[in-house]
Amino acid sequence: MPSIIVNAMKVEQPIGEFFFGKMKAKDLLEISYADVRRLEKEERDVEKYLGIQRPLKKNRVKDINSYINTVDATFPNSIILSIDEENVFWNDGELSIEYSDESKGNIAKILDGQHRLAGFDSNNITFIDYEGIEKDFEVLITIFVNTDMALQAKVFSMVNQNQTKVNKSLVFDLESLATSRSPWKTCHSIAAYLNDKKNTPFYHRIKRLGVKAYEHEIEPLTQAAFVDNLVKLITPNAQVDRNIILGKDKGFLGFSSKTLPHMDTDSLNKFVFRKAFSDDEDETILKVVLSFFSAVESVWPDAWRKDQTSSILNKTVGLISMFRLLNFILSSLLIDKKLDLKYQINKEDFAELLKSTNVSGGYFLTLDATSKTSVSVFNHLKEKVKFK
Structure with a gap:
């Protein structure tokens, strides 16, 4: 079974426990998905809203993609994820994310940072440092484990509602x-x-x-x-x-x-x-x-x-x-x-x-x-x- 090892720390706050660490952008791209807010019809034509994310803005993704290709690109803030407990194993400072090949694109739900992650592609998941050495672009991640939709929505709303766009x-x-x-x-x-x-x-x-x-x-x-x-x-x-x-x-x-x-x-x-x-x-x-x-x-x-x-x-x-x-x-x-x-x-x-x-x-x-x-x-x- 494929797995990704994350050097992480456990954090405790009033909302509960979560993990903070880093991951290669290419690994996160393989296991993550965005749950976009949408309207679906169930049986008997009952309508139900699902998902919490906003649709991707293509122009914003294009700008971020261009930015990632700059020589001093950086994302010092974390991408926030929700992962089911059956896929997460914690052992003394090491967090392992395990999944099957069939489910790898449906493991980590993005609660915040979908545009940043969408800016990555096969041309910029690695970068050349000043010595000419190719390295993996790493991103910071915050992982909530086994959270229900209400908590996921709360995290999304809290992060985005409190952000002030820089003039x-x-x-x-x-x-x-x-x-x-x-x-x-x-x-x-x-x-x-x-x-x-x-x-x-x-x-x-x-x-x-x-x-x-x-x-x-x-x-x-x-x-x-x-x-x-x-x-x-x-x-x-x-x-x-x-x-x-x-x-x-x-x-x-x-x-x-x-x-x-x-x-x-x-x-x-x-x-x-x-x-x-x-x-x-x-x-x-x-x-x-x-x-x-x-x-x-x-x-x-x-x-x-x-x-x-x-x-x-x-x-x-x-x-x-x-x-x-x-x-x-x-x-x-x-x-x-x-x-x-x-x-x-x-x-x-x-x-x-x-x-x-x-x-x-x-x-x-x-x-x-x-x-x-x-x-x-x-x-x-x-x-x-x-x-x-």
Whole structure:
């Protein structure tokens, strides 16, 4: 009979006894399953709800899968499981999970952590350490034995109800502590600079941690919105870029010869700040962003005023449309060879292009702040801008 040996400890809490230990991700994948909440009909068409888990979110699994492939991936919190007592044997600090070949995929019910576990596949259940040695990716596990559905539901509810989602602006702000470069760190630094320096269009305009920082100031934009949309002008995958740079900085074998992807001409024209980022020229990105939004402020001053609450330029949808317009302008100039990757373009150049649209500031005061608005504003300006 197959078995998995787990180095574990027994824990006693008011809810009862459970075990805490570690297991190879590949072993847990083989024996675990998620009991998704569902409605089933029994005899005589009696309906009954079964299961406790939420359905998997494919995009979240995809993001976790990408994260697991990074050089510093970690899951320091445990995956919580429920296993029947007939499959668990405890002997002085060693826990053995035994099962038959026929039942191995139906042994450990996941009470919490199904998305983390679903992020693993045959390509990332092992990893290469900095010395080039392949090792099994291990995960922490908490095992409840022989728990009924009521207790399983209580554990699931307790863990998930008490979790507070981390503010994305705070996550980006913490990038400043990273020792290696990344698209997120670059864009955070630019956001912080523009927000802190007087005489910039974004002075005290960005909520650095997603909350108001200055008692008597109006901060209509979040740091997360600024960073997210500037990153899109640098890379199609910030995680991949960060992983390559971090791997090279830490001297991981296999990374010394790696270079950033998407450095072909088409990509450099599409992600207009990619070359500057690749060349470690964050100041160049800052100067162009500052020049463009200074032009926006000068061409549409009333709509840009941060106390102009009816203007979509003071909202995320307006910020998105302006970043898209900046990318379109730079991309068009690069493709037409009217600009090279040294980005010799200033505020006056941008202002001339914005004025060529013949769009007045009042236009931005008449729109509703919906997700569709950012697309319609961008398309409207894109069609009207005239290049010499």
